[in-house]
Amino acid sequence: MISENFKIQESELIQTIHSTAQKFGAHGVWGDDPTETGVCRLALTDLDRQIKDWFIEETKSLGCTIKVDNVGNIFATFPGKHNDHLATGIGSHLDTQPTGGRYDGIYGVLSGLQVLRTLKSNGYIPNFPITLVNWCNEEGARFPMSMMASSVWAGLTTKEDVYKLQDVFDSSITVKDELKRIGYLGEVECSHRFNPLKCHFEIHIEQGPILEALDKKIGVVTGAQAFSWIEVTFEGTAQHTGTTPLEFRQDALLAASQVIWKLNEMAKTHGGLATVGKISIGPDVVNVIPEKVSFVIDFRHCDDNVHKAMESEVFDIIEQASKNALGNGRPLKYSTNLLIHSPASHFDKKMLGIIKDSASSIVGDTLTHEIVSGAGHDSCNTNHIVPTAMIFVPSKDGISHNPKEYTKPEEILIGFKVLLETILRYDADRLSELQPN
Amino acid sequence: MISENFKIQESELIQTIHSTAQKFGAHGVWGDDPTETGVCRLALTDLDRQIKDWFIEETKSLGCTIKVDNVGNIFATFPGKHNDHLATGIGSHLDTQPTGGRYDGIYGVLSGLQVLRTLKSNGYIPNFPITLVNWCNEEGARFPMSMMASSVWAGLTTKEDVYKLQDVFDSSITVKDELKRIGYLGEVECSHRFNPLKCHFEIHIEQGPILEALDKKIGVVTGAQAFSWIEVTFEGTAQHTGTTPLEFRQDALLAASQVIWKLNEMAKTHGGLATVGKISIGPDVVNVIPEKVSFVIDFRHCDDNVHKAMESEVFDIIEQASKNALGNGRPLKYSTNLLIHSPASHFDKKMLGIIKDSASSIVGDTLTHEIVSGAGHDSCNTNHIVPTAMIFVPSKDGISHNPKEYTKPEEILIGFKVLLETILRYDADRLSELQPN
Missing domain, CATH: 3.40.630.10 (Zn peptidases)
Known part of the structure; x- marks a missing residue:
């Protein structure tokens, strides 16, 4: 020494x-x-x-x-x-x-x-x-x-x-x-x-x-780690929570919750990380189905190739959630925006x-x-x-x-x-x- | 006529x-x-x-x-x-x-x-x-x-x-x-x-x-329909999204997303309705794991007995989510507050x-x-x-x-x-x- x-x-x-x-x-x-x-x-x-x-x-x-x-x-x-x-x-x-x-x-x-x-x-x-x-x-x-x-x-x-x-x-x-x-x-x-x-x-x-x-x-x-931030917005329809049957809904928060949940599973599978730390919702009223939800996905992995594979799964998860929130509603519009990618x-x-x-x-x-x-x-x-x-x-x-x-x-x-x-x-x-x- | x-x-x-x-x-x-x-x-x-x-x-x-x-x-x-x-x-x-x-x-x-x-x-x-x-x-x-x-x-x-x-x-x-x-x-x-x-x-x-x-x-x-509004708050820990392994996390939004998703399944099973229309999150920063999430569950059924059974399942769903968000993190604190019940x-x-x-x-x-x-x-x-x-x-x-x-x-x-x-x-x-x- x-x-x-x-x-x-x-x-x-x-x-x-x-x-x-x-x-x-x-x-x-x-x-x-x-x-x-x-x-x-x-x-x-x-x-x-x-x-x-x-x-x-x-x-x-x-x-x-x-x-x-x-x-x-x-x-x-x-x-x-x-x-x-x-x-x-x-x-x-x-x-x-x-x-x-x-x-x-x-x-x-x-x-x-x-x-x-x-x-x-x-x-x-x-x-x-x-x-x-x-x-x-x-x-x-x-x-x-x-x-x-x-x-x-x-x-x-x-x-x-x-x-x-x-x-x-x-x-x-x-x-x-x-x-x-x-x-x-x-x-x-x-x-x-x-x-x-x-x-x-x-x-x-x-x-x-x-x-x-x-x-x-x-x-x-x-x-x-490699990391990326992807901003996602789901757009559904604001309807009355008491009068709209589940199968008629376009619930933007339900779609977002599916994404948050699936991301966590996905990250675990790959030994990486995925988090949603920031989310906003509109109109944010107890008895109105959420019309618009925006959130940012942060996902990370120490291997660029695995990170790339995770990215592809992130987009699949968003797409799946938008098509049919949990098989129990109507498709929603969505958009994504890659904010950062750091290898x-x-x-x-x-x-x-x-x-x-x-x-x-x-x-x-x-x-x-x-x-x-x-x-x-x-x-x-x-x-x-x-x-x-x-x-x-x-x-x-x-x-x-x-x-x-x-x-x-x-x-x-x-x-x-x-x-x-x-x-x-x-x-x-x-x-x-x-x-x- | x-x-x-x-x-x-x-x-x-x-x-x-x-x-x-x-x-x-x-x-x-x-x-x-x-x-x-x-x-x-x-x-x-x-x-x-x-x-x-x-x-x-x-x-x-x-x-x-x-x-x-x-x-x-x-x-x-x-x-x-x-x-x-x-x-x-x-x-x-x-x-x-x-x-x-x-x-x-x-x-x-x-x-x-x-x-x-x-x-x-x-x-x-x-x-x-x-x-x-x-x-x-x-x-x-x-x-x-x-x-x-x-x-x-x-x-x-x-x-x-x-x-x-x-x-x-x-x-x-x-x-x-x-x-x-x-x-x-x-x-x-x-x-x-x-x-x-x-x-x-x-x-x-x-x-x-x-x-x-x-x-x-x-x-x-x-x-x-009978309906109830229950306010739920999950309290976890604000940690860095890049440095905290999944198994160390207490992610309040991940727990909430599990609840939102499970509620929808539960409502479908009973032929009723369940919605989260209002949610707030803190600190709401992209690279910080959500520490505190509050939201209001609105659930409804035309039969008071079924509505009562749904209520019991709602509390089970919250409890399950708090114990171990998706089997992949640490338990969170939570509280609930019944805001309205209308038979x-x-x-x-x-x-x-x-x-x-x-x-x-x-x-x-x-x-x-x-x-x-x-x-x-x-x-x-x-x-x-x-x-x-x-x-x-x-x-x-x-x-x-x-x-x-x-x-x-x-x-x-x-x-x-x-x-x-x-x-x-x-x-x-x-x-x-x-x-x-």
Whole structure:
């Protein structure tokens, strides 16, 4: 274990998590302790400016050089011995959901910071530079595009397109306006071409219940699921619930309920996920048969081929429900609209091997578990461009995007130690780059 | 056929329907013709006052005496030969839903008016007095109690309770305020004890699709279904749709969808009806598993015993869904709240026989059909106190509580003729009351 000779300030990371939460957006009290609140720190607000300023100050004090790109990403580079080589990347985000917790994203950036602090305080110079990235607007809560600025960096969308995005709370305000206003419309082009990295590591809370349920401490994240969102609208006829025989009905909610039920069966069959989280109904009156029901289907699988097969079954299920709701009514009209399709991510095998070995050396094999990320992360974007891998730590009760989001301090520390060991091992492994061919 | 020697003004009724709709609340254009609108005439508004004033003026001009009771019902009594006997009652209502049509309720009162006009214009004096009733606030749209004033008349609720009802659009206004303001807080006690009737006939549009589908012109309404409304709330856990395996979920919408689906099967098995028309969901976000879903189950059957058996199955279905949504998640909390239970009505066999014979004499047996009312009517209340029966005419596409509510002019006329013949036959039948025992 490379890091075993390092002196580690064991409580510094958790203290930084709590002190920054307190200073920059504490919101949503859920317990008596001052640390028992969530955080509301929406992208490109004054609070986001304050945490960005703080991030730059902290990393500069460690000797980092700073680059701010023109979509608000901050790259803080800790120098190594061979600074003419690309930097090893560590990144995540410091923005939150409106009802966010203290850990989602934040834990990743502050763990990266803690790695740099540990190198610095131990007087250790890595072989290669290390760049810690604070990606801008991962949550997409205020400006509605998840993983916004990492998408631009990876060339998956353009800066012009994201500049136009409007504040969901005030449509007169755009991303570009706010980047300018808070002083984070940087001069570096937001692109992996102009501002490249060697690779991207990210540590994150799981946001799901699996590690906790299996009593594991470290998730080696092999990739992220493919997912799609399909909006469905059924249109039937509003009729009196007391006067319309079942066989005369076009009940849009009955059709929707058949879909919701069948989707769950289908997802189980494929070992994937399917959910309807959003639904609206009209006219929404007790004694009127629902005329119009719209809902969004979210379905996911870690294998793109299975996800594709699921998609086809989703459309069959909708079609069947529309034709004859449960064999006991009249056909309904329907329409569908694919809102999002995101293919599966498969992270870099070599990096995953290093993470796994690092975790084994710290908590042992029995507490280490391979896992697929259910949610999207900035790493899913960087993975299109550079070798990428992620580490998960447990989330209490699988709760996230909620003030109650919680990971135990000892789990926070274990995750950091695995990240530190991983970065050191990766840095050592990169020495082969210096060999002449 | 008693009425065959009567001279009938064949277009007068439909003209009255259209002219009163035009003058008193035309609303909701659905076609090019001036008659192609609905009506919005909420109970106890100025428009309701105007139609009440008009009703009194019209019936007075026919020689009727008027009683207004202290819950706003108007009794217009056309004299017969034996005015010391109770009057034969005909009634319905002139108020509408906010998005009402031209026929619901209105057709019943104006057909009764047309019966009186026809007796008058033919110089015919019935054996017994005939009272035409305009029941106040049948719809319960503005002041939320359906069949409000007929409930008080029948002693099913008290005038004090209905006086307190608040305007759903402005809670500072009560029924009593508005009765006073529009001048319809009458002096007669609203009670079958103080202001009795011999019986109650009501003609109404079907508000369902059955007569039209079977190509029938007259429905002999044998009663009304029992119905109940049960509010159900499922409480699960809001979790990320991408990170929470199916077996860890407490998906409140999945449980609700199972209930909606099972209810439909259950209703079919029993030959009854079950519907969910109203549902709300939280937090209603695409990638969050629904935490809380509330909905109202409306279920009906014409037989009280079967309805009771259905109720027991409804609770079983809810319980099953809560325990384990589709065998593929974790148990959810739930609560239920019985909002309404209304037992089945069974109308008077002798009166139904007279209606059936009258219909046969006018359109023949093949166009006459026995039917059970799916909706509630003032007749369901009078049926608790006096012999009661109803006549239905077809509703185009079964549509009601909608501006598009429509019954063909020729069907309007047929219905009126059956009512006229029924009233004359019943009046003749009542001569037996004059025989000494």
